[in-house]
Amino acid sequence: MTPLPQVRTPPAALGAAGLLPQIACVTLALVEPETRVAAAVVGGGYAALILSFLGGMWWMQALLRSDERWWPYLLAVAPSLIGWATLLAIIVGVAPPAAGLMALALTLLASPLGDREIGPLLREVPAWRQLRLTLSGGLGALTLVLALLSGRG
Template structure:
């Protein structure tokens, strides 16, 4: 990942600050009692689903900003990838909707999806659709949020 950070420093600061809510939910799960467990799990789930959906919106924005023209427009897979996170995040709520075990398995699914989203970022970079510094920011954020979400689901 030889992607030199050229995004504004504020983007990096705010990006990493975005890991704090999930870290706080995990800390509450570890240190809090049973009376706050479901609230912490719910917070972790909602935040992961929200950020995963947001990431799809970011990918949509990258597709929209692709150079115009038939030869240079964003590939079809980018548009599909951009819509997938919100639909997948919504699908992870299904166990809750039908009264099955929730949110542990849903958090595990979201954690895997968020971690796996790095493959889309790698493909976006290879397609020339990302700004300089994209992977330097996206890799630790996807891995960080994905692993924190997985940990919350496994506790």
Template sequence: MTDPLAAPMPARVRPPVPALLLGYAGLLPPIIGIAWRLIDPAKGGAANALALFYAALILSFLGGMWWGAAAARVSGAALTLWLGVAVVPSLVALAAGAVLFTSVVSGAAIVAAGLLGSLLVDMALVRAGHVPPWWMRLRIPLSVGLAALTLLAGLLAQP
């Protein structure tokens, strides 16, 4: 029996429906936080702050996905490199969290930059064959969307 993961797949393969639904549902927390802030500025501040926190969590989550993808398919020195890359998003999210206490806009910008920068690693994972060919068709709109929402939430957090 052949390995279905080893079979070549067309580059235009659509992401599975559950990945699409759950991926786009992941944009709801910042959308809700921003909407709440706009509708009720006095009480929506906490929801907006949660939108920023959520974006940092997702950035860290991306590193976990990279770790899993590499651990499943790579060994030796290449595995060490991929695992090292995989911890970077958590460190960026931590740094952004520390900055958020002094400058919400700067912290949001760090998280947004991390989300956009993550696309470079995602592209490398696709090229190396460590993730499915549909990966970027999902990752690009989700990362760009969450980065934009994060910047908006940061701007709305200003007094």
């Protein structure tokens, strides 16, 4: 039996480093309350960027499988569109930053469900699945904290 691949140090370390921008936004919002709106907008932008990255991962998995169905590609573009629509709503004033961040946080927290539908890699390799859950859960939780802080004015 072939052993399952393990997550190597570079993806684990760099994945963890990907949480640093959101940690910085949360820290700024805690230390300098007058910057909460700015921290929320910057943190929201980062969350939307990561959602686009995740959608790209799903898109590539569907392409590598030569998937001819339409729904994997639809699911793959959904995170980018959710991120864009949320940021637009915040910027034009249709939604307060706290509500937009909440939507982004919930999308990040739900995103591992898409992994189950799109590709076998994260479903079949426990080490990769754990890294994916940790990073999406961490970013989703940090974005949720930022939403709560930005709602405090």
